[in-house]
Amino acid sequence: MSYNVTIAVAKGRTLEAVRQRWLECGWDWPESSNSRQLWFPPDRARPGLIVARGADIPMLVQRGIAEFGIVGLDMLREHPTDGVLEVLDLDVAHCRLALAGAKMEWPDGPARIATKYQRVARDFFRRRSHPVEIVPLSGSLELAPAIGLAPYIVDVVQTGATLKAHGLYEISTVFHSSARLIANAAVWRTGNGMLSVYEQWKAVTGR
Amino acid sequence: MLTFLEEQRRQYQIFLNVTERLLEAGYGPLATEPYRQEAFRTDHTPAILEVVASFSPDTVEWPLKVFSTGPLFLPGRSRWTEAIDAEWVGPIGASEQRQVLDVVNASIDAFSSEGLPDADLTMVFGEVQWLRKLAESWGLSDDEIQDFVAQLKAGRLAAVDGYRERAGEAGWALLRPQPTTEFFSQLRRFVPEAKPPVLDQNWRSLWDLSLTGQRAYHTGLVFALHHDRTRQALISGGRFDLNVGGRTFSGMGFTVNLDAVREALREAEHVL
Numbered sequence: 001m002s003y004n005v006t007i008a009v010a011k012g013r014t015l016e017a018v019r020q021r022w023l024e025c026g027w028d029w030p031e032s033s034n035s036r037q038l039w040f041p042p043d044r045a046r047p048g049l050i051v052a053r054g055a056d057i058p059m060l061v062q063r064g065i066a067e068f069g070i071v072g073l074d075m076l077r078e079h080p081t082d083g084v085l086e087v088l089d090l091d092v093a094h095c096r097l098a099l100a101g102a103k104m105e106w107p108d109g110p111a112r113i114a115t116k117y118q119r120v121a122r123d124f125f126r127r128r129s130h131p132v133e134i135v136p137l138s139g140s141l142e143l144a145p146a147i148g149l150a151p152y153i154v155d156v157v158q159t160g161a162t163l164k165a166h167g168l169y170e171i172s173t174v175f176h177s178s179a180r181l182i183a184n185a186a187v188w189r190t191g192n193g194m195l196s197v198y199e200q201w202k203a204v205t206g207r
Numbered sequence: 208m209l210t211f212l213e214e215q216r217r218q219y220q221i222f223l224n225v226t227e228r229l230l231e232a233g234y235g236p237l238a239t240e241p242y243r244q245e246a247f248r249t250d251h252t253p254a255i256l257e258v259v260a261s262f263s264p265d266t267v268e269w270p271l272k273v274f275s276t277g278p279l280f281l282p283g284r285s286r287w288t289e290a291i292d293a294e295w296v297g298p299i300g301a302s303e304q305r306q307v308l309d310v311v312n313a314s315i316d317a318f319s320s321e322g323l324p325d326a327d328l329t330m331v332f333g334e335v336q337w338l339r340k341l342a343e344s345w346g347l348s349d350d351e352i353q354d355f356v357a358q359l360k361a362g363r364l365a366a367v368d369g370y371r372e373r374a375g376e377a378g379w380a381l382l383r384p385q386p387t388t389e390f391f392s393q394l395r396r397f398v399p400e401a402k403p404p405v406l407d408q409n410w411r412s413l414w415d416l417s418l419t420g421q422r423a424y425h426t427g428l429v430f431a432l433h434h435d436r437t438r439q440a441l442i443s444g445g446r447f448d449l450n451v452g453g454r455t456f457s458g459m460g461f462t463v464n465l466d467a468v469r470e471a472l473r474e475a476e477h478v479l
Contacts (some may be wrong), residue, residue, distance in 0.1 A: 064438030082421060084360045136309065165451075180365060186433035186440065190329040191385045205244055207368065 005197050006041075006048030008057050008066035010075065012177050013158075015051060017092035018070050022046075024204040047197060058084050058182065067187045067194055073177040074156055076118045085188050087198060088181040091205050094158075097174040099124070101152040102145045106167040107132075115143035115154040124154065124174050142166040216288070218319060218469040222276070225291055225463055229274050232310045234293055237273040247280035250422065251292030252460055253451060259296060260452035270297030270458070290465075292459035299446065304428060305404055307459045312408055314463055315432065318441070323468070323475050325409040327436060331384060333418030333429045334352060335446075338397050341381060341416060345373045346395045359419045375429035382417040390414035404428070424449040428459070436474050439467035 009015050019029055027046035042048035043182050050066050053155050057071040071083075074097050076086060095119060100105070110131040115121045124176035125132045137144060141153045142162055154174060157163060162168060187194055226236070239254035248254055255275050259267070266304070276294040281288055293314075294305050319325055335356065343353045347370065358366040364382070371379050376379065381394055387403050391414070394401045406412065420429035421442075427446030434441055444461025 067438075080361075084362055086366070087364045089365045089368070184438045185362070185431070186329075186435070186438040189413065189418065189431070190433050190435055191333045191384055191413075 002044050003042040003047045004011070005068065005194050006050060006066040008050040008052055008069040010054035010057050010069075010071040010179075011051050012039075012059065012096075014054065014070060014072055014093045017179060018090070020091060021092060021201070025200045051113060052068070055079055056133065061182050067184055068197055069182045070179055071182060072156075072173070073180055074120070075202050076180060077175070078119050078178070080119075083183050083185045085158040085183045086180050087183045087188065088201055088207065089183055090179040090201065091207075093179040094176070095156050095178075097154060097178045098163075098170045099172045099174060100155045100157070100163050100168045100170050101153050102168060104171060105128055106171060109159065110113050111152055112150040113152045113154055114141055114150035116141065117154055120174060121154040142168060165181060208367055209449070214469055214473065217276060217286075217472055218465055219471075221317060221321055221356050222289070222465060223293065223303070223467050224320060225314045226274070226276065226318055229291075229293055229310065230312040232272070232313065234272040234274045237275050238278070239275045241277055246364075248278075249280050251275045251277075251279070251290065251462065252424070252447065253449065255292065255294050256296070256451040256456050259456065260454055264355045264454070270295055270299075270303065272296075289428060289465040291463040291465065292460060293463075294458055296456055299457060299459050301404070304446070304459060308404055308406060309463070311430070311432075311444070311461055312406070314442065314461075315408075315410065318468055319409075322474060323434075323472055327434055327471070328410040328432055328441070329435060330408070330410055330412045330430055330432045331418055332403075332412065332414050333416055334401070334425050335419050335429065336464070337394065338416045338419060340358060340368075341378060341394070343375075345370065345375075345378060347373065356419060359417050360421065360425075362425065364417055366405065368445070381413065384413040384415040387412060387414055398415065399410040421446045422447070430461075434467070434471040434474070437470045439470060441467050 022029055028052045030040035030049050036049040040049040052060060054071050055076040057069040058079050060066045060082045062081045067155055072093060083088055097117060113121050113136040114137045116138050121134055135150045136143040141155045144150045144153050157170060160170060186188055237255055237258055239251060239258060243254060255273060259271060272295055274291060276291050279290045289290050298332030339352055342355050347355060355367055355370060377393060378397060392463060418429055424447045425445045426448045431440045432442040435441040442461055442463050446459045448455060
């Protein structure tokens with residue numbers, strides 16, 4: 001009997017980290033001669049797999065294109081989506097969202113912040129009643145202080161090596177992130193035999 | 208183009224069928240602003256209650272039964288969805304709750320009359336007060352209960368995993384969907400007074416205390432009608448308490464998501 005479940009996984013470090021867990025679930029990892037293949041239908045040996053951008057994973061799950069998704073907590077907080085439930089911390093792809101700048105100092109007065117996490121950054125500073133101007137950037141954030149675009153950035157940090165290489169200091173941690181299993185609310189709450197996928201993930205994460 | 212227009216026609220027919228049933232049940236139409244507080248409307252309920260609050264209480268005959276129609280903005284998806292929102296505003300007990308659920312049922316009949324099989328529908332119920340009592344019975348403090356409910360409202364089931372040990376397996380099982388009989392036989396160990404509303408329906412129903420309603424103002428019985436194949440909520444709603452203009456309004460309401468109903472009808476035809 002073939003699996004009838006599809007899991008959408010965020011490409012990049014989440015996909016790399018999830019591969020081992022996927023194998024521990026007893027499923028084959030889909031192999032393809034075409035490295036650009038991003039959609040692997042379910043078969044007898046494993047659930048289906050969709051590889052997509054992290055920001056798109058909640059929407060794919062909300063629309064029921066994939067019953068489950070795996071994406072970092074950073075993306076879930078930046079892109080909250082109705083009809084999607086965060087059901088399990090997979091304890092892989094650890095990182096943190098951090099405020100960084102050229103000096104090890106909290107911003108003095110209103111500050112300009114370059115980030116691709118606009119919602120998270122706004123919430124972080126609003127909670128501290130600190131006025132900020134958000135500069136939306138989609139990449140190469142570490143350059144922003146050096147080129148005079150913004151003296152501070154809010155970005156994902158894994159080891160801190162990239163910040164150090166650009167002469168930046170980690171001023172404050174916004175929150176810690178790891179990969180999360182998310183589920184379509186209708187699938188989760190009406191079951192239909194698909195929750196065994198969750199049980200398998202739960203077993204391999206030891207939770 | 209013909210298919211597109213036919214789908215639009217059927218969605219409009221559903222709109223007519225549902226509003227007709229609301230009118231028959233004594234609900235009156237009430238227009239609300241689609242743009243309020245410098246943002247597009249994402250929810251009809253506060254907009255309806257703002258209109259209600261603009262009248263002095265002694266000029267209103269309670270309960271007030273009203274409905275509003277029109278688009279809702281979905282910020283996460285940068286798009287609009289068509290919706291009908293019906294509200295019973297006023298004191299609400301078990302009998303009034305039953306009357307609202309009868310109107311929900313009549314709305315579902317309106318879908319069936321357009322060809323949506325009841326067999327594809329599952330209504331999931333939750334109850335925020337019972338959830339709080341359950342958490343109390345585990346020994347959670349007031350702050351912990353507040354956090355527990357807030358995390359569930361945000362859909363963060365993984366974030367409440369830390370309470371699992373104190374809940375025990377029997378208590379934790381109430382946060383997963385179960386058929387009515389099994390659910391209440393478990394729940395009464397913790398909340399002895401709990402009993403299900405009397406329903407006369409053709410669709411499947413399940414109970415799951417992790418369902419708390421998406422809105423902060425949902426304070427009691429909540430529900431969501433899911434279509435099994437499109438995995439969308441066709442109807443959602445529940446008991447509310449909401450402060451508007453310095454006055455607290457209680458009642459129970461529900462939203463019919465017409466775009467999701469249209470998708471479910473399309474899927475039903477595809478299967479046929």
